[in-house]
Amino acid sequence: MSKLVLVDGNSIAYRAFFALPLLSNDKGVYTNAVYGFTTMILKILEEENPSHVLVAFDAGKKTFRHDTYQSYKSGRQKTPVELSEQLPLIRKILDAFCIAHTELENYEADDIIGTLSKDAEAKGWEIKIYSGDKDLLQLVSGKTTVALTKKGITNVETYDKKAIMDKYGIEPEKIIDMKGLMGDNSDNIPGVPGIGEKTALKLLIEYGSLENVLASIADISGKKMKERLGENKEQALMSKELAAICRETPLDLQINTLERQEYSIKEVTDLFKELGFQSLLGRFDHVKEEEIELEEVDFHTVAEVTEEMLVSPSALIVEVPDDNYHNADIWGIAIVNKRGKYFIPTDIALASSLFKEWVGDVSQEKYTFDTKRSVVALGWKGISLAGVNHDMLIASYLIDPSVSSHDLDEIASRYGKKIVNSDEAVYGKGAKRARPAEKMLAEHLVRKANALYSLMDELESQLKENEQYELYTQLEMPLSIILGKMEITGITVDSSQLKQMGTELDDRLATLEKEIYELAGTTFNINSPKQLGPVLFEKLNLPVIKKTKTGYSTAADVLEKLADQHEIIPKLLLYRQVAKLKSTYVEGLLKVIHSETGKIHTIFNQAITQTGRLSSQEPNLQNIPIRLEEGRRIRKAFIPSQEGWSILAADYSQIELRVLAHIAGDEGLREAFRNNMDVHTKTAMDVFHVTEEEVTSTMRRSAKAVNFGIVYGISDYGLSQSLGITRKEAQEFIDRYLDSYPDVRQYMEDIKEVARENGYVTTLLKRRRYLPEITSRNFNRRTFAERTAMNTPIQGTAADIIKQAMVDVSKEMEKRQLKSRLLLQVHDELIFEVPESEADHMQQLIPDLMENTIQLEVPLKADVAYGPTWYDAK
Incomplete structure (x- = not known):
């Protein structure tokens, strides 16, 4: 028998986005929703093995329901840009798996699912619907089941007619009657004020339908209840109409065209590699790529x-x-x-x-x-x-x-x-x-x-x-x-220093462990979410933020939201950071020290990122954490390879903001750099309209967040997460920033137009990034491309400048026959080892070359320092 699986695309994507931390791949593209969605699709294909499958999406905000009730869904917050930008990638995943997907103007995904499930039922097919929206329970029948996502993504609860009767005591088709009475806050369906789910179900079990309830008001006990029902008859009937899924949409799609197709393993795995989904690649290890039939070659x-x-x-x-x-x-x-x-x-x-x-x-x-x-x-x-x-x-x-x-x-x-x-x-x-x-x-x-x-x-x-x-x-x-x-x-690494740090971190962990146990009033396995969860949310009664299929979520983003609720939380977060330092950076670095040279030989990736930035692997030396003093101290283990030599570090100061000032031509920003002002203080002065003396640390922190956020195309959601403020406050701050720097706003508009005209944007040195979605009719795809158009010339030019500095510095060092060596590039920083006899010379030569690599309308600035270790070169 044919089996049709229908997936509510927007609902699953939304669940995935909020269930997972805000992940991104090495190109800076957000991927958490895509990853969660992909795991769900893989689970569906493996467990359901459907003969036919379709993913339905909402076409837009306005639907035929707005003709009935203008405020339908009006209470919903705007979809975060970080989520909407991932929807095109989700569609790309579906295309790679050869899974049909569609949307229909003026209708919701629910209506598409309702129409297709009705058609499939008429043919006697088995239908399973996946969603996070309880509205779809009204479609359950003898042929149709609905799987609702619980906490997390792939954990679902499946409902057939019996399960709905057990849970609600009514038939599936009466779900809309229940919504007519109780309303639905998430969709802004009003219902009858003062009636909740419990009362609604009690009335429906007794009277059978909303219409029967309204016809029997005189028989219902309770004066207030009679008044509420009598005053809101029309509103209740309208609410039921709004909640009802349309099963007769003008969908130009036949269910027999949704037959599951074979997909290219290579296309899927290439896409997984591009998105950074390394953990999913293992699912296809058993597949061997077929060789291409080639002509003979003489050699x-x-x-x-x-x-x-x-x-x-x-x-x-x-x-x-x-x-x-x-x-x-x-x-x-x-x-x-x-x-x-x-x-x-x-x-x-x-x-x-x-x-x-x-x-x-x-x-x-x-x-x-x-x-x-x-x-x-x-x-x-x-x-x-x-x-x-x-x-x-x-x-x-x-x-x-x-x-x-x-x-x-x-x-x-x-x-x-x-x-x-x-x-x-x-x-x-x-x-x-x-x-x-x-x-x-x-x-x-x-x-x-x-x-x-x-x-x-x-x-x-x-x-x-x-x-x-x-x-x-x-x-x-x-x-x-x-x-x-x-x-x-x-680069030479002092393994004894690393081992000593490991011992010190063990002592630090033991102290933190003791403090955590004292604050908790009990001992438990700190690394076990199953044991930590009950301590936090049952013993200490902290508010539950999120649950998973195995219990309470104790993920980092959850703990960060609870940081001011109890002093145990900062201790737990610090414990995790210190534990990661030990395992990833102390033990991890010890494993990759070359047995013959005593050095770490990292691999620099020159042809991966779309912005042109270098990345590093085996190990990734660009990721050594520096926020914690314990993290910074790991750099103490990086030492010169010869006695009497030093480590010298030269670091570009705020290079991306300087590039922005040059490209945008904004005199306010340029003035700050030309006068060697602290640019974040200057931004705070301009945005808050205060004098330099009146700038507080909070003002400067906010200004810094938006300064760097603008470079990376920050949204109100991203800034609100960064500063711990509401999205409305974040948007107001962004607006004030752009009002203060009108040429930055103009640049943003102009570069989008350039991208639309050319199909790509370039850095100052002509590095390209193609943006095919810049003219898309799909709002989400288009806005992602626009954001990329705005930040690529800035990030890419900064990458070009540090690369050009490496070429200029290396050429000059060779010309002068210097013994000093360039060892590492870490973001905007170059690391050298230098003999004592060349230290003064290098301290003058390197910043001079870096500051004159490329001529901008604002000065480039390179700070240089040296010492016996990388840690000391700061």
Whole structure:
């Protein structure tokens, strides 16, 4: 028998948004609602295995019900921008799973579900509806069940006719009669004032329907009850009408077209990777990607490297498949040029002085895929790579940073060439990854080199057409070499210092544990939500904020809302922070210290973020917390690699706000930076209309939140969460800010128009971000694109500036033959190790170069400090 599953899209998305913390991926895109929604969809597909499925969405705020009652749903707060911006991504998830979704002007998702369930019932199908809205219980029948989300997302309670009778004592179709009497605050349905659910059900059980109740007012006991019913007859009937789901919508959709379709595992997993849903990728580990049928390729596996093979230009592939490629095995090397296609076994290549000389010869042009990776792989073998003038990964990334994959096979496919299989197809995936037979490996590497060689001209032509060739050749390409050298150099870590910190953190945890037990009046497992919940909400009687399927929620966002309710809460939050410091940053860092070098060799990702920012992994050194003193002290373990050297840190001051002042042309902001004022104090003065002396710490904090919030496209919801104020107060503050800086407001309008006209926005150095949704008729998709249009030029230009500073600094240090080394880039900060003899020189040189990397209408400012550890360089 056919089984139709209908999902109330807005309701499930809303539940997911508020059930999970405000998560975002590495591109800064909010994803908590998308993640929660996706887990629900996966659960539905696995548990229900429907033959037909549809997700229904609300089309807009106005529906036919507003013709009956203008104030319908008027009490609802505006959907947070952070949620509405995720709805296009939810639809993208549904498209990837080949799940039909629709909306209908003037109707709600409930009406679509009601219409389709009625059609399916007529055909004798089984129907299951998923929602968080009890209104849909009226659709329950012998064929239709409704699963309502409880606390959390995937935890549901299913209702059939018996369950509704057990819970309410009435038939499902009488739910609307109950709403007619009691109303519904969430939808602003008035009902009869003074009648709640208990009274409504009592009346319906006795009289059968709302109409019968109203016809029997004379028989109902209680003077007040008679008056209320008599005075609100019309309102009660209207309320019942409003609550009734329309099952005859003009929907241009037949249920037989909703048949569940096969979906592409690769498309789904690529989207999961883009969104950062690593935990969901494991569901598809059992699926092996099929190899592409490719034409034969002629190549030579060489027993000796000869001069004839090494000509300019050549495409060079140095294959190190390991995710952490530091000191890893090189599986093989491939070279393709006008003379031929060659596979060189690793031992032959590394033993050849001819090969080493050619690789390091700056005059011999080479094309690579991921230059940095090749620099590192060869560098660990003592071989220097030079003469690289094309990097396919970087070129593809600059041309369009929004595509989900910049793998070589994907790039080739986008340019219409099916000439290489993916690495996963050849090597396997995850734990199943293995080195294939030598012949298969050789052919795969040669195909990769051939794709690289044949596509170079097309990618470079695209870069020139985009006016990005200078960004490519003068910034990103030199940077890839610099990053490779930084990765090989690494940063020295004092493991004994880390271990000592671990002991101190243990003592701190023991003290906090004792204090928490004293405040609780009992001992329990602090790390167990099942034990912590009852202590907080039953023993200490704190207000319950949220529940999960296993009990009380004790998540961080819940505890933060209770921070002023009891002194145990700040202690618990601090305990968790200290515990995370120990496990993630003390124990975690100890695990990744290289056994041979005593250093940490992080990996810098150059081609991931859409804003152009670098990220760091294995380990992520950009995430070491600095709010807590215990977190800052972790930096004490990062030390110079040589005796008598120091760590020097140079940090751009408020670079994104300076970029905003330049791009927006606002004289108020520019004045603050030109006069070297504290910009947050200046903003507080302008917004609150006070003198500098009258600015309070609270005013400055609010000004700081909105200053940085504007850069990231903050909404009233985001600012209200940040400052602990209402959304109305937050919106008023944003409005006052924009009134104070009218050119910032004008910039926001102008850049949206530029995005609409071009389909993309650019940084000052021509980095692009495409925004296809900028002209969408869908409000949520359009506003997300508009917000991105506003903040990308600011964040992206700031990223370009720090990258250009790295190139300028490295070039000048090499020119002056300095021994100092660039070790790390952390957001707007560069970290060096310097010998004592160069300390004074570097303290003058580095800020001077950083402040003159690019000329803005406001001065760039770089603060520099040095000391025996990274902690001291502040």
